[in-house]
Amino acid sequence: MSTLDMTMAAVVGGLFAxxxxxxxQRSLMRIVLGFIVLGHGTNLLLLVAGGPPGRPPVVQGGAGGPGSPEATAEYADPLPQAMALTSIVITFGLTAFLLALAYRSWLISGHDEVRDDVGDRLIGTPRARRAAAEDRDAPEEAR
Incomplete structure (x- = not known):
């Protein structure tokens, strides 16, 4: 593995992390920014998976003719490039949607912080789980 491959692996890993x-995070803008950074990491991963840069996607002929293994070795794989373009479009669409949701939440609540749900906290306590289990196991007329 070359130094360039290790560098690109570290960059992709850093972007994903x-x-x-x-x-x-709790802030909606940080969530949107995290999604954007994750999209960039995915695009870079797909382009790195395409092989070394500089090879043309289609080559006329080759050392042994159009169908020979020597001619195939000169081709760049176009599938990662197509997947990266698709990923760019999907990331752009979802980013626009998430920005619209964050803006709507900011208009309604006046901040972009995601608050805790009190019901989730209540369900999450051991005492509440025991009470719910006892209530579930109690006879119908006792409720």
């Missing part, structure tokens, strides 16, 4: 870290 930063994207996931931002997506785990």
């Amino acid at each position: 930063a994207g996931f870290y931002l997506m785990l």
Whole structure:
């Protein structure tokens, strides 16, 4: 593995780590930024998976003719390029949607912080789980 491959692997790993870290935050803008960084990491991963840069996607002929293994070795794989373009479009569409949701939430609540749900906290306590289990196991007339 060359130094360039290791560098690109570290950059892709860093982008994924930063994207996931931002997506785990409470602020909606950080979530959107994390999604954007994650999209860039995905695009870079797909382009790195396409092989070394500089090879044309289609070559006329080759050393042994159009169908020979020597001619196939000169081709660049166009599938990662197509997947990266598709990923760019999907990331752009979802980013626009998430920005619209964040803006709507900011208009309604006046901030972009995601608050805790009190019901989730209540269900999450051991005492509440025991009470729910006792209520579920109690006879119908006792409720």
